[in-house]
Amino acid sequence: MISIPPVTLNDGTELAQLGLGTYNLRGPEGVDAIAAAIDSGYRLLDSAVNYENEAEVGEAVRRSGIRDELIVTTKVPGRDHGYEQTLASAAGSLERLGLDRIDLYLIHWPNPSVDRYVDTWRAMIELRERGTVRSIGVSNFTEPMLARLIDETGVTPAVNQVELHPYFPQAKLRAFHAAHGIRTESWSPLARRSELLTEPVLAEVAEAHGVTPTQVVLRWHTELGSTPIPKSAHPERQRENADVFGFTLTNDEVAAISGLERGRLWDGDPDTHEEM
Numbered sequence: 281m282i283s284i285p286p287v288t289l290n291d292g293t294e295l296a297q298l299g300l301g302t303y304n305l306r307g308p309e310g311v312d313a314i315a316a317a318i319d320s321g322y323r324l325l326d327s328a329v330n331y332e333n334e335a336e337v338g339e340a341v342r343r344s345g346i347r348d349e350l351i352v353t354t355k356v357p358g359r360d361h362g363y364e365q366t367l368a369s370a371a372g373s374l375e376r377l378g379l380d381r382i383d384l385y386l387i388h389w390p391n392p393s394v395d396r397y398v399d400t401w402r403a404m405i406e407l408r409e410r411g412t413v414r415s416i417g418v419s420n421f422t423e424p425m426l427a428r429l430i431d432e433t434g435v436t437p438a439v440n441q442v443e444l445h446p447y448f449p450q451a452k453l454r455a456f457h458a459a460h461g462i463r464t465e466s467w468s469p470l471a472r473r474s475e476l477l478t479e480p481v482l483a484e485v486a487e488a489h490g491v492t493p494t495q496v497v498l499r500w501h502t503e504l505g506s507t508p509i510p511k512s513a514h515p516e517r518q519r520e521n522a523d524v525f526g527f528t529l530t531n532d533e534v535a536a537i538s539g540l541e542r543g544r545l546w547d548g549d550p551d552t553h554e555e556m
């Protein structure tokens with residue numbers, strides 16, 4: 281079994297340095313895929329109300345027999361923003377998961393035109409105080425949005441999960457996270473496979489270390505201090521993706537990979553992209 285090291289969050293709890301994305305893992309095959317990842321050594325699972333797979337994640341967690349070793353993430357969708365709505369949304373997630381605690385609870389998108397993410401955050405603080413949720417964080421938040429949460433509530437998110445891959449390394453946002461003790465999580469860390477994995481620089485670095493280009497990309501994330509959450513439905517790829525803690529990249533290699541930067545790949549600017 282692969283051992284994925286932990287990292288301590290600003291609330292004193294532990295997160296894994298790499299986790300499993302579960303977007304599109306649904307139905308019995310989804311449960312099998314998530315269960316296979318846990319068997320391989322994954323301990324961090326990333327779900328969301330909008331993935332419509334909380335029941336599958338919960339089923340895989342129960343099947344594992346190691347619930348307390350697992351970090352189950354889910355996210356409040358835009359349509360549930362607001363104080364009371366978020367409390368109700370969390371209750372719904374717990375019911376679908378079939379668990380008595382959410383380990384990491386995130387605001388999925390800030391939806392600034394709705395302007396209820398601060399009230400949503402206050403409800404998440406309450407959920408943490410009740411013990412229903414262990415750690416609270418956000419996703420797709422910009423620096424001004426993070427600063428506003430901190431200023432208005434005094435509570436700094438433990439995590440900000442954002443688009444991050446070699447085409448979009450997010451150096452400025454990561455520096456803000458580092459200054460405030462916020463752990464970065466990388467969504468679509470493989471750039472959804474795209475042409476990223478055929479970039480010559482990745483082949484060169486992979487050859488130098490005797491690993492695959494995919495492993496180079498995921499190791500690059502961890503060396504930046506971010507937790508990637510690659511999704512794969514296939515056990516052999518899940519193992520390949522998790523097995524990145526036995527080699528290190530040089531500073532030059534990290535810089536060369538970051539040099540692939542070209543910007544966001546999808547229409548996901550949190551100032552304008554909103555999801556309900």
Ligand SMILES: NC(=O)C1=CN([C@@H]2O[C@H](COP(=O)(O)OP(=O)(O)OC[C@H]3O[C@@H](n4cnc5c(N)ncnc54)[C@H](OP(=O)(O)O)[C@@H]3O)[C@@H](O)[C@H]2O)C=CC1
Pocket residue numbers: 300301302303304326327388419420441442466467468469470471472473494509510511512513514517518520521
């Ligand atoms: N907070 C947010 O707004 C967002 C969060 N997310 C989260 O991030 C997770 C990961 O992002 P996602 O968009 O899924 O994209 P990823 O970058 O993780 O890429 C997933 C794709 O890569 C393929 N793949 C995975 N491993 C390998 C491998 N070793 N070799 C070749 N191909 C591989 C998968 O195929 P296969 O399954 O067939 O192996 C799938 O097609 C999501 O599942 C979700 O949990 C994603 C988007 C937005």
Ligand SMILES: O=C(O)C(=O)[C@@H](O)[C@H](O)C(=O)CO
Pocket residue numbers: 303328546548555
């Ligand atoms: O996967 C997620 O968490 C999302 O927020 C997606 O909706 C993502 O933004 C997407 O797939 C957009 O096409």
